[in-house]
Amino acid sequence: MDVSHMVYAASMKKLLYGTPIFWFLLSGFFLFIIDKYLSDQIIENIEHSTIEITDGDIQRIKDQWAARSAVVLSDHLLLELLKEDIQETRMYKEALSLGLDQDDVIIKRRLIQKLRFISEDLATFEKPDKIVLQNFFNKNKENYIHAMRVSFKHIYFSFETRGKEAKIEASKLYSDFTKNIYSSDNWQTFGDPFMFGRSFNQTSSEQLSAKFGSDFSNKLVHLKKQYWSKPILSNYGYHLVWLKQLPTSSELTFAQVEHQLIEDYQAKQKQQAFQEYMQYLEKKYPFTFIGENQNISSAIKSLATEKNIQ
């Protein structure tokens, strides 16, 4: 490069850098570049935010409609439903972008519930074989007991037939029986006809509760065998009850509860799997209290050392 060229270049440089127009054009160029870059970003973002409606979505809306209404879905109504669906999706996306899902108690609960289901589903439970089941049964026999069964006869005094007199007349008959004024041999000729009969054999406490009410059923268990009871209240009136034999209950056999055992065994396995999963999470997410309340701080420390947070 010769001197004349160098002088020319230097004067040109001075001319360029020294004039405001140069800097104006340069900043304009940068602004253009930045603007172009940002626009592309925005376009990209807009494309990312575009809600795409597929045939599957249309079908979903149709199915949902068919599932809840017998009215035929017209094209107009379909469009209305679609419009509403799009609007909801739009609001959902915006809510997410604004972070409205953060610290929301309902969302938190829902996610916890989902995690719980997933954790239970992930654990595989094999069907226990007979030996395992038998051991389980032996360890938990107290849970498998035949309901209490009662045998008795009764004399009924109906509210509907006798009104308030029902109790008075029942008490009078009881008193007469104890004084041997009447022989209880003819017991069937006293009182009112009862829809479910006058005599019950080996009837379970559930069956009795369903017919007489649970209070009545509970009282029977404490009666003396082969004596007429004082009047006992049921849903229908008063009853003098003669217990034929003391209530009995018996343990169920393995064969009788085998199906139930499989379910109970698997439920226990599920519970154990969940507890193990919680222990894993406890390690993954330890916690510490950074507040100032000393009482809470020490209480929480003891919690952390117990390592039994559920």
Next chain:
Amino acid sequence: MRIKLIVLLIIILPLFSLGSEVPIHFNADRNAYFGDLHVHTRNSSDAYIFNVRATPDDAYRYSKGETIQHTLGTPIRLHGPPLDFTAVTDHAELLGVLPAMADPNNKMSKLSFAKGIQSQDRKKVVAAFLSIIKDSRQKGNSSEVRNLNVIGSAWQETIESAERHNLPGTFTTFVGYEYSSAPDNQNLHRNVIFRTANVPDIPFSSIESNNPEDLWKWLDKIRANDMDALAIPHNSNVSNGLMFQRTDWSGRPLDAKYAQLRMRNEPLVEVTQVKGTSETHPLLSPNDEWASFELYDNLIATSQVTKKSGGFVREAYKFGLEYQNRSGFNPFKFGLIGSTDSHNAGGAIEEKYYFSKAGSLDGTAELRGSVPSSLNKRFGGADATDTFLQWGASGLTGIWAEENTRESLFVAMKRKETFATSGTRIRVRFFAGLSFADDMLNDPHLISMAYKTGVPMGSDLNGKGQRQPSFIVWATQDINSAKLQRIQIIKGWLKDGKSYEKVYDVACSDGLAVDSNTHRCPDNNASVNLNDCSFSANSGASELKTHWRDPDFNAHQHAFYYVRVLENPTCRWSTWDAVKNNTKPVSGIEKTIQERAWTSPIWYMPQV
């Protein structure tokens, strides 16, 4: 010699007494047993599409009071007592076919249809289901989806499950299935209930014939091979008037042969279930203030409103009288039962704990439209014409039988000594006789006397000259529901060849008396608090009983009499949903309900 004889007798007599030992729960005066004769499981193709995966075993466990899982993840159980009997009645047409298609180890899973069934996309599953239905309807037994090995195997599962859970004396199961004929969506479905587990290899379905008369002929045929069964039609309310039409399948007028064929095979009708009640309709019984009860109007899976005439049992009973009088036969002399038609393997019969019928479609309050939700908000609340809102928490079958065994219950069904309830356990006795003593209600042996000197529900009472019959009616409340408000007798009769009907209140609660002019009980002021569904505990009766004589009796007129027992009002399930959700009950649908029971009729036959 004499001593030897006595010794011999001492040895032999106990042997005889052992042989004739009366079972512990046998009752010659008969007990009321409650059950559900209409339950679907995953083996029904529609239930499978509703995402139901519960098995026949689950269905029986539910009926026995155990907890099972609803497909939406919630546990479901009966909150009242366990049921006494149940029949799993899956649709015969594609029995077990869809579960087989979803099982990768089954050959059915390789069929082109199976791809859709295995999909996670609900629309593909539904589309595949519709094409499967279409193919089976078009090609019949030559359709590859009508795989008789698969159907036979699912049928075997049904039978084995029923056998496994049958516990004579405690819980009875019946082997059964549903015959699902529905030409042009007009419901002609029947449940087939077998007497024992001795049953055909493959059930007769609507693929073989859509004509119910062919089903009855098939039942005749298998009965000759010691396989006794009966068919029970349901949802006559949405049959478009076909269920009790006055022509046969080919359009000919009904004759004695048709009546015998039908009554031999179809002694009962399911009058109430989740898809509505078929007793009567306000358009058919304008003078019955209680006729508008849990009505459902649309033909299956359509919005087409069904024809009323020919679809309701009271009108059919009246048709029957006309046939009897004119031609000496009655094709509509059937008894009544109720059931659920649950497709969740367990019936939602309790208003407070309702979970509807169709699995994932209607398992939450939001889905069935009883609470505001994104699904229905644009309509300002649910639309009362919505299918799910019209469905109800109904019903149960009551059977009067000596003991809880298949044989005793089946025989009782055949003699029609049955009643239906809208889901509660109201017990109701009904007898008619020509010589009941005036003070019979107080007889300590009331029931045995009634059987001895009269006839129970489901029977004919043969007239003798001018002698007037009288009726014993006795009902007790379900202690888990509201008290009883009134007992009614519904009478239908024939005069100059034309049939009529009338509703008589015959027993009122709270010491009230029937008005002899209007035949109505005065209002007992029972009320319901719609904010929490509590109801007045101080009105109503725990039992009602009466000995009634028909004030309009005419010894020459054919007539039928059946009983309707009404509870005090309680919240309908849709109101319960709203209360639990802390929202207002949905508008346009009844907020309360009067649960009820209906007996099979007694037919008065004038002396000829």
